[in-house]
Amino acid sequence: MTVLSLSKALNEGMRRAMEDDPKVLIMGEDVGKLGGVFRVTDGLQKDFGEDRVIDTPLAESGIIGTAIGLALRGYRPVCEIQFDGFVFPAADQIITQLAKMPMRSLGAIKLPVVVRIPCGGGIGAVEHHSESPEAYFTHTAGLRVVACSNPADAYTMIQQAIRSDDPVLFFEPKRRYWEKADIDTGSTDWWTPLHSAKIVRPGADVTLLAYGPMVKTCLEAATAAEDDGRSLEVIDLRSLNPLDEPLVMESARRTGRVVVVHEAPVNSGFGAELAARITEECFYHLESPVLRVGGFSTPYPPSKLEEHYLPDLDRVLDAVDRTFGY
Amino acid sequence: MTIDASGSSPELVQLLTPEGERVEHPDYDIDLTPEEIRSLYRDLVLVRRIDLEAVALQRQGELGIWASLLGQEAAQIGSGRALTDADMAFPTYREHGVAWCRDVDPVKLLGLFRGVNHGGWDPKEHNFHLYTIVIGSQTLHAVGYAMGIQRDDASAATIVYFGDGATSQGDVNESFIWASVFNAPIVFFCQNNQWAISEPLEKQTRIPLYRRASGFGFPGVRVDGNDVFACLAVTRKALEAARTGQGPTLIEAFTYRMGAHTTTDDPTRYRVASELEAWKLKDPIERVKAYLFKNQQADQAFFDSVDAEADQLGADLRRRCLAMPDPEPLDIFDHVYREPHALIDRERAQFAAYLEGFEK
Numbered sequence: 142m143t144v145l146s147l148s149k150a151l152n153e154g155m156r157r158a159m160e161d162d163p164k165v166l167i168m169g170e171d172v173g174k175l176g177g178v179f180r181v182t183d184g185l186q187k188d189f190g191e192d193r194v195i196d197t198p199l200a201e202s203g204i205i206g207t208a209i210g211l212a213l214r215g216y217r218p219v220c221e222i223q224f225d226g227f228v229f230p231a232a233d234q235i236i237t238q239l240a241k242m243p244m245r246s247l248g249a250i251k252l253p254v255v256v257r258i259p260c261g262g263g264i265g266a267v268e269h270h271s272e273s274p275e276a277y278f279t280h281t282a283g284l285r286v287v288a289c290s291n292p293a294d295a296y297t298m299i300q301q302a303i304r305s306d307d308p309v310l311f312f313e314p315k316r317r318y319w320e321k322a323d324i325d326t327g328s329t330d331w332w333t334p335l336h337s338a339k340i341v342r343p344g345a346d347v348t349l350l351a352y353g354p355m356v357k358t359c360l361e362a363a364t365a366a367e368d369d370g371r372s373l374e375v376i377d378l379r380s381l382n383p384l385d386e387p388l389v390m391e392s393a394r395r396t397g398r399v400v401v402v403h404e405a406p407v408n409s410g411f412g413a414e415l416a417a418r419i420t421e422e423c424f425y426h427l428e429s430p431v432l433r434v435g436g437f438s439t440p441y442p443p444s445k446l447e448e449h450y451l452p453d454l455d456r457v458l459d460a461v462d463r464t465f466g467y
Numbered sequence: 468m469t470i471d472a473s474g475s476s477p478e479l480v481q482l483l484t485p486e487g488e489r490v491e492h493p494d495y496d497i498d499l500t501p502e503e504i505r506s507l508y509r510d511l512v513l514v515r516r517i518d519l520e521a522v523a524l525q526r527q528g529e530l531g532i533w534a535s536l537l538g539q540e541a542a543q544i545g546s547g548r549a550l551t552d553a554d555m556a557f558p559t560y561r562e563h564g565v566a567w568c569r570d571v572d573p574v575k576l577l578g579l580f581r582g583v584n585h586g587g588w589d590p591k592e593h594n595f596h597l598y599t600i601v602i603g604s605q606t607l608h609a610v611g612y613a614m615g616i617q618r619d620d621a622s623a624a625t626i627v628y629f630g631d632g633a634t635s636q637g638d639v640n641e642s643f644i645w646a647s648v649f650n651a652p653i654v655f656f657c658q659n660n661q662w663a664i665s666e667p668l669e670k671q672t673r674i675p676l677y678r679r680a681s682g683f684g685f686p687g688v689r690v691d692g693n694d695v696f697a698c699l700a701v702t703r704k705a706l707e708a709a710r711t712g713q714g715p716t717l718i719e720a721f722t723y724r725m726g727a728h729t730t731t732d733d734p735t736r737y738r739v740a741s742e743l744e745a746w747k748l749k750d751p752i753e754r755v756k757a758y759l760f761k762n763q764q765a766d767q768a769f770f771d772s773v774d775a776e777a778d779q780l781g782a783d784l785r786r787r788c789l790a791m792p793d794p795e796p797l798d799i800f801d802h803v804y805r806e807p808h809a810l811i812d813r814e815r816a817q818f819a820a821y822l823e824g825f826e827k
Binding site: 192197198200202203205206207208209210211212213214215216230233234237238241242243244245246247248249250251282283285305306307336382383384386 | 584585586587588589590591592596597599601604606607608609610611612613614615616617618619637638641642644645648801802803804805806808809810
């Protein structure tokens with residue numbers, strides 16, 4: 142067992158992937174000598190060389206576009222988009238090329254490209270450094286979209302994403318980069334499939350659905366709810382596309398009450414998809430509408446206001462209370 | 468502000484005049500056997516015939532749209548015949564001539580335009596990538612591929628095609644930067660056909676396009692895009708430079724889109740007829756024919772046989788286009804992902820059940 146922070150777990154996972162497969166490349170802005178602005182790629186260039194850990198020019202479309210070309214040549218690029226809000230210059234290459242080229246080729250082409258995106262707020266950053274753009278990409282067919290919430294998942298999921306023959310958008314909860322956990326790096330017996338969700342805290346009364354940074358918030362809310370005599374089940378979705386529907390629906394049918402929690406704005410957010418699907422699948426089991434807790438329909442605010450914008454324990458519990466009001 | 472749009476500019480590499488006279492150039496030469504020249508002529512005629520047939524198929528409703536290469540045959544055949552098997556080509560959606568050089572069955576080009584698929588050939592089989600419709604995107608793919616060639620330590624180069632309009636795209640400029648700083652083995656082949664749908668070159672640039680290269684730190688050259696000899700010679704040299712570690716080159720093939728942008732376009736709304744007439748005098752095929760005649764390297768029987776082959780090719784293409792099967796409704800769900808995807812599988816099953824409901 143090794144104690145690793147979430148960022149170090151990602152680093153270790155990428156290191157394993159690079160050792161296992163010489164075609165795995167890392168590319169992005171400042172990923173080489175600096176080791177990334179969050180140090181997620183720390184030391185990899187030193188150990189694997191500049192041909193495999195590539196400091197790129199500062200152009201996000203270029204990062205994804207050239208990664209596609211490298212994938213066409215048989216490589217498996219892992220791209221870092223430095224911050225969530227910088228993914229938009231790359232959105233064209235991700236949405237019009239990365240997602241669609243394999244189908245365009247009638248299956249002749251595979252694009253095993255991973256796009257790592259540090260996401261979410263809570264670190265007191267300036268504009269464009271705290272966003273949650275996942276719904277733009279869950280809406281795009283051809284992409285797989287996953288989000289890790291803890292060091293152990295970071296370690297396994299990044300390796301599984303790199304092995305995937307489909308493009309994967311990999312969201313990392315940047316405010317959880319420094320959280321630590323004991324990880325068994327010597328065995329893969331405990332790994333779960335990339336696109337499976339996990340019940341991270343069983344409960345009987347209400348299901349909380351979360352991913353990335355909000356999983357911890359929901360776990361804290363569940364602990365607090367015990368005092369009110371409420372048993373909250375917390376599910377870490379881990380994968381948004383595809384979604385582990387059987388696990389989600391089983392929980393929803395069992396508890397009859399579901400609250401979705403994400404940092405992204407509620408309006409047209411991923412929670413809307415969850416609410417709709419749960420309503421379609423579990424209508425007669427529900428005691429209340431599926432409620433959503435998330436960001437407001439505003440741009441992400443200046444950091445002095447982010448504590449009001451971001452869902453926290455109280456806002457989650459407020460929604461839990463409301464599920465009992467129907 | 469003026470742009471050097473002269474076809475007789477001293478900057479222009481030309482080895483065969485519009486009248487079919489061989490001219491020398493200090494930096495570029497080419498030594499072609501009569502057989503090779505006849506072969507180039509045949510290529511030019513056949514791809515023009517493929518194009519003509521496709522336009523006719525569109526007019527008759529058999530294709531939804533077609534992007535004609537009329538006038539650009541020499542740029543495409545010259546550059547396409549400069550490629551070795553190991554080289555990789557990234558086209559736009561108009562490189563039917565390059566596809567011909569890469570042995571892509573012409574009927575496979577029609578799938579996209581007939582609406583039966585989005586691109587119907589295996590790029591790896593031909594080292595010819597799929598057509599890319601979004602302007603300029605493929606330049607980055609090509610540079611990435613070239614970076615892969617570098618990492619494989621392979622003796623190969625990449626060529627990427629784009630037009631004058633694409634030079635305004637961010638992706639194209641990013642690809643120039645990437646190629647430059649990584650010294651990637653790539654040739655940027657810009658067919659400047661003077662028009663980006665209705666927008667003339669002046670809407671894209673204040674300087675000749677080939678000169679853009681110097682700002683990015685690699686050589687740029689303007690070639691007579693209607694001269695198949697010059698396009699072949701210039702591209703060969705640039706590819707060899709790329710293969711031998713000398714990095715990228717930008718080639719501006721100065722040519723003219725003699726037809727519409729696509730079959731949905733109406734050029735009479737934005738350009739004068741006299742411009743087309745002037746360019747017809749620089750036709751890429753006529754000058755090769757004149758050269759072969761003058762130098763007695765081909766006789767009328769040869770030209771007749773090429774024409775007959777072209778007619779046969781056109782008729783065959785038409786027959787096979789009409790025989791192309793329509794895709795099945797459930798094909799919608801194919802190839803979206805390579806690995807199993809529960810949502811796609813469920814939607815396919817649901818839609819299949821829905822369709823079966825009509826059959827009962």
